[in-house]
Amino acid sequence: MNMSAKRTSIEERHLSALDDQLAQLWETILSRSSLVRCIQGGDFDARLFAIYMMETYHYTRHNARNQALVGVRHLDLNIRYMKFCFEHAAEESGHELMALHDAISLGLPKDVTVPEPMSETDVLIAYLYWISANGNPLQRLGYSYWAENVYAYVMPLLRTLQSKLKLKDSQLSFFISHARIDEDHAEEVRRMLLQHCKNPEDWTAVAKVMKTSLLLTEQFLNGIYEEFERVRSGQASAYSFLSDHLSA
Amino acid sequence: MNMSAKRTSIEERHLSALDDQLAQLWETILSRSSLVRCIQGGDFDARLFAIYMMETYHYTRHNARNQALVGVRHLDLNIRYMKFCFEHAAEESGHELMALHDAISLGLPKDVTVPEPMSETDVLIAYLYWISANGNPLQRLGYSYWAENVYAYVMPLLRTLQSKLKLKDSQLSFFISHARIDEDHAEEVRRMLLQHCKNPEDWTAVAKVMKTSLLLTEQFLNGIYEEFERVRSGQASAYSFLSDHLSA
Amino acid sequence: MNMSAKRTSIEERHLSALDDQLAQLWETILSRSSLVRCIQGGDFDARLFAIYMMETYHYTRHNARNQALVGVRHLDLNIRYMKFCFEHAAEESGHELMALHDAISLGLPKDVTVPEPMSETDVLIAYLYWISANGNPLQRLGYSYWAENVYAYVMPLLRTLQSKLKLKDSQLSFFISHARIDEDHAEEVRRMLLQHCKNPEDWTAVAKVMKTSLLLTEQFLNGIYEEFERVRSGQASAYSFLSDHLSA
Amino acid sequence: MNMSAKRTSIEERHLSALDDQLAQLWETILSRSSLVRCIQGGDFDARLFAIYMMETYHYTRHNARNQALVGVRHLDLNIRYMKFCFEHAAEESGHELMALHDAISLGLPKDVTVPEPMSETDVLIAYLYWISANGNPLQRLGYSYWAENVYAYVMPLLRTLQSKLKLKDSQLSFFISHARIDEDHAEEVRRMLLQHCKNPEDWTAVAKVMKTSLLLTEQFLNGIYEEFERVRSGQASAYSFLSDHLSA
Numbered sequence: 001m002n003m004s005a006k007r008t009s010i011e012e013r014h015l016s017a018l019d020d021q022l023a024q025l026w027e028t029i030l031s032r033s034s035l036v037r038c039i040q041g042g043d044f045d046a047r048l049f050a051i052y053m054m055e056t057y058h059y060t061r062h063n064a065r066n067q068a069l070v071g072v073r074h075l076d077l078n079i080r081y082m083k084f085c086f087e088h089a090a091e092e093s094g095h096e097l098m099a100l101h102d103a104i105s106l107g108l109p110k111d112v113t114v115p116e117p118m119s120e121t122d123v124l125i126a127y128l129y130w131i132s133a134n135g136n137p138l139q140r141l142g143y144s145y146w147a148e149n150v151y152a153y154v155m156p157l158l159r160t161l162q163s164k165l166k167l168k169d170s171q172l173s174f175f176i177s178h179a180r181i182d183e184d185h186a187e188e189v190r191r192m193l194l195q196h197c198k199n200p201e202d203w204t205a206v207a208k209v210m211k212t213s214l215l216l217t218e219q220f221l222n223g224i225y226e227e228f229e230r231v232r233s234g235q236a237s238a239y240s241f242l243s244d245h246l247s248a
Numbered sequence: 249m250n251m252s253a254k255r256t257s258i259e260e261r262h263l264s265a266l267d268d269q270l271a272q273l274w275e276t277i278l279s280r281s282s283l284v285r286c287i288q289g290g291d292f293d294a295r296l297f298a299i300y301m302m303e304t305y306h307y308t309r310h311n312a313r314n315q316a317l318v319g320v321r322h323l324d325l326n327i328r329y330m331k332f333c334f335e336h337a338a339e340e341s342g343h344e345l346m347a348l349h350d351a352i353s354l355g356l357p358k359d360v361t362v363p364e365p366m367s368e369t370d371v372l373i374a375y376l377y378w379i380s381a382n383g384n385p386l387q388r389l390g391y392s393y394w395a396e397n398v399y400a401y402v403m404p405l406l407r408t409l410q411s412k413l414k415l416k417d418s419q420l421s422f423f424i425s426h427a428r429i430d431e432d433h434a435e436e437v438r439r440m441l442l443q444h445c446k447n448p449e450d451w452t453a454v455a456k457v458m459k460t461s462l463l464l465t466e467q468f469l470n471g472i473y474e475e476f477e478r479v480r481s482g483q484a485s486a487y488s489f490l491s492d493h494l495s496a
Numbered sequence: 497m498n499m500s501a502k503r504t505s506i507e508e509r510h511l512s513a514l515d516d517q518l519a520q521l522w523e524t525i526l527s528r529s530s531l532v533r534c535i536q537g538g539d540f541d542a543r544l545f546a547i548y549m550m551e552t553y554h555y556t557r558h559n560a561r562n563q564a565l566v567g568v569r570h571l572d573l574n575i576r577y578m579k580f581c582f583e584h585a586a587e588e589s590g591h592e593l594m595a596l597h598d599a600i601s602l603g604l605p606k607d608v609t610v611p612e613p614m615s616e617t618d619v620l621i622a623y624l625y626w627i628s629a630n631g632n633p634l635q636r637l638g639y640s641y642w643a644e645n646v647y648a649y650v651m652p653l654l655r656t657l658q659s660k661l662k663l664k665d666s667q668l669s670f671f672i673s674h675a676r677i678d679e680d681h682a683e684e685v686r687r688m689l690l691q692h693c694k695n696p697e698d699w700t701a702v703a704k705v706m707k708t709s710l711l712l713t714e715q716f717l718n719g720i721y722e723e724f725e726r727v728r729s730g731q732a733s734a735y736s737f738l739s740d741h742l743s744a
Numbered sequence: 745m746n747m748s749a750k751r752t753s754i755e756e757r758h759l760s761a762l763d764d765q766l767a768q769l770w771e772t773i774l775s776r777s778s779l780v781r782c783i784q785g786g787d788f789d790a791r792l793f794a795i796y797m798m799e800t801y802h803y804t805r806h807n808a809r810n811q812a813l814v815g816v817r818h819l820d821l822n823i824r825y826m827k828f829c830f831e832h833a834a835e836e837s838g839h840e841l842m843a844l845h846d847a848i849s850l851g852l853p854k855d856v857t858v859p860e861p862m863s864e865t866d867v868l869i870a871y872l873y874w875i876s877a878n879g880n881p882l883q884r885l886g887y888s889y890w891a892e893n894v895y896a897y898v899m900p901l902l903r904t905l906q907s908k909l910k911l912k913d914s915q916l917s918f919f920i921s922h923a924r925i926d927e928d929h930a931e932e933v934r935r936m937l938l939q940h941c942k943n944p945e946d947w948t949a950v951a952k953v954m955k956t957s958l959l960l961t962e963q964f965l966n967g968i969y970e971e972f973e974r975v976r977s978g979q980a981s982a983y984s985f986l987s988d989h990l991s992a
Contacts, residue, residue: 064330072313072320086316086341089334211615367952367955370871374873590827
């Protein structure tokens with residue numbers, strides 16, 4: 001076995017450890033998520049999806065930005081990785097508009113004011129900027145790694161949601177177009193990890209960010225569910241206005 | 249004349265005012281530059297070009313980064329302009345390696361240590377980050393506008409330099425490949441200005457950055473010339489080591 | 497009643513709403529915290545305190561910095577508030593060394609390497625930078641507000657911990673000296689809020705950051721407890737080394 | 745001679761080399777400055793001082809901020825130096841208001857709109873942020889070193905200006921109060937340099953920033969003179985409005 005084959009195989013093993021950890025994390029998250037149970041039980045309405053898309057709008061506005069920040073703040077990056085950061089940022093630019101479009105398509109006014117982000121959304125945004133600007137420059141790949149592979153895990157739920165809310169594919173543009181784009185991205189992220197992670201510290205940093213950002217996303221999902229519960233039970237919520245536009 | 253034609257024509261007029269200002273600036277700069285006189289007079293050697301390429305290496309390392317920073321730091325950018333910032337950054341990534349390659353090709357050791365940047369280079373770098381992160385988000389286009397159109401003004405000088413130093417085209421890779429790439433960029437920058445500058449304040453901000461960054465580049469060129477004079481007259485310089493490798 | 501008295505009274509009401517919200521939050525947190533139960537039950541040892549102090553070391557290293565960042569990133573701050581940000585930062589500088597001292601005092605080598613921060617610590621740090629650099633410039637006061645008043649809530653627990661671990665006051669330097677310093681700080685933060693919060697949006701931003709940062713601290717405390725459980729049950733942990741130095 | 749005396753003496757020598765370089769720089773600058781000649785010749789009026797104070801307002805607004813940035817962006821600073829950065833920032837906060845006050849005192853409307861900064865002012869601001877956030881954390885002391893000692897060099901000029909314009913001391917509040925404050929600061933900066941510069945690289949970085957920031961200030965002074973010339977000769981200038989308020 002030559003050196004290069006051996007190296008590849010070590011790195012493939014790291015990647016497959018990431019995959020295992022990811023599968024386990026998703027299992028935990030899906031099994032304990034009240035949002036998932038709520039969707040599976042069918043006990044929800046368009047307001048849930050509107051909240052989801054509006055909060056998605058918020059963090060998605062920052063994704064291209066924090067992705068590019070990796071290239072901005074770290075000097076001496078490998079050039080191919082640097083290029084990846086900026087190209088990836090270019091491709092992600094404006095995706096928040098799809099999320100907003102999907103929310104509005106439910107029956108909201110075109111010039112609707114999106115409420116301030118929930119705390120959980122702020123925290124996710126804050127964390128992604130932090131790990132992009134500081135620490136191991138490769139670690140943001142840990143976020144991309146699960147985010148670009150999310151559809152395997154969430155598509156069944158989205159289809160349940162789509163069918164219950166009678167949504168056309170064009171009303172799920174954020175997810176459906178991402179699912180398409182992200183097939184390529186996922187492959188590229190994989191390649192970046194295999195090419196640029198050189199030592200166990202790199203893989204540890206990537207794994208830590210993968211896990212932390214996914215757990216923050218779990219809290220984001222919980223937050224959405226709680227916000228929806230507040231809206232439907234008539235408690236104070238920045239999303240109460242949805243009830244004026246969307247039938248329960 | 250319809251509204252849109254009229255708007256275009258106002259913007260074309262702004263652009264053509266930029267062109268006039270630029271032509272005048274270059275005339276001033278070229279006429280008073282000791283570096284230009286030195287090149288035209290033929291009284292220089294490879295050390296001048298080595299200093300030039302090493303200082304170019306320094307600021308070029310930051311160009312993709314400060315270009316991307318425009319997209320990172322301004323929320324609510326027009327999405328097409330945001331995409332342009334990140335795509336442009338991706339295309340500029342790693343260009344510093346061409347500058348380094350050209351310097352080394354003169355006969356320097358492959359692992360040469362590039363001296364710390366001159367003060368003039370630091371100032372140019374600092375300014376480009378500042379105007380990218382703050383103020384009018386369009387203003388960095390003022391830098392791109394002259395930088396992508398630089399070859400009309402400097403190619404004759406480069407050819408003089410090339411012929412005197414007997415350089416192959418491959419030893420001018422930084423300039424020659426840029427000249428090619430930048431034809432497209434220049435056109436794109438033009439389009440960005442026409443599409444996104446909406447009011448006189450935008451054009452004023454762009455013109456100010458164009459002028460200031462070009463004048464800082466003039467000082468950068470002066471700095472290179474003075475450094476070369478120090479090296480060839482045997483005064484203390486971080487570039488003295490060049491004399492061990494490059495014949496005068 | 498004159499205008500100024502009336503204004504004060506509105507602002508005093510906002511402040512007292514903050515106090516109520518804070519008391520409720522603490523009640524919730526203290527009642528559901530496994531760390532609190534663990535301390536109250538006496539079922540812990542010095543390793544718990546060492547982990548606590550080391551993670552405290554991590555976020556405390558950033559507190560002066562993110563406090564100062566408020567003044568750095570917002571132009572047009574009220575000058576007295578700006579001064580407060582920098583003075584407060586100066587006073588907080590180096591407090592992480594007290595946390596480290598207290599950890600080492602338990603019996604660790606003087607040159608001990610502090611493990612990388614837990615995810616929960618990273619998230620808290622990230623959030624505090626984010627809300628300091630962006631959004632309402634007053635909002636970081638929401639963090640200071642509870643942090644400077646923390647001792648009323650946690651002193652009983654600390655005394656239990658101190659007595660069980662037989663710690664001298666000098667081994668609780670981080671908490672005890674803070675408790676002293678923070679009396680003044682708490683008063684100043686109070687004054688800043690009363691003087692500078694001008695409208696309901698300011699108070700909302702402050703309350704949001706107060707709540708979010710306290711809930712992130714709850715997760716930080718949970719993280720410490722889980723880390724301690726891993727260490728004492730012999731599971732993999734970056735803190736396993738503590739068992740070599742500290743008797744259970 | 746003991747070790748500590750010896751170390752001090754090496755550092756004292758570095759400091760005294762700084763002093764020599766500074767004296768020489770000032771000599772060069774004062775001898776070639778058209779602003780200096782203009783003041784010495786008495787051929788100016790209040791508009792010159794107004795421009796000076798308004799541009800001073802601009803960069804002074806950023807001085808406390810970039811000073812604090814040193815402490816924010818560099819982890820692992822010596823704690824006493826970190827404290828100095830924040831304390832110094834606190835003391836500098838709001839000094840721009842003195843500059844504005846002095847300008848208005850000449851006879852301008854209290855709510856005068858300060859024009860956008862000149863390019864030279866932008867460049868100075870940009871540079872100070874850059875060297876504060878990046879590179880050697882001690883290097884900003886090179887700026888403080890000359891700025892806190894500026895009065896020895898410029899007081900005679902200021903007195904000439906004061907006498908010609910018949911200004912009360914209270915109309916020179918920016919300079920006079922600084923002169924007082926800065927005696928202590930200068931001593932502190934001196935102490936910081938002696939205590940924290942540990943190797944030749946530190947001193948080189950400090951000297952480079954001292955020189956570069958002073959030369960940028962020279963260009964700032966030239967810019968003010970040129971702006972004044974434009975105003976008094978009736979050419980286009982953002983400061984033309986001064987002629988409506990201030991007698992020539």
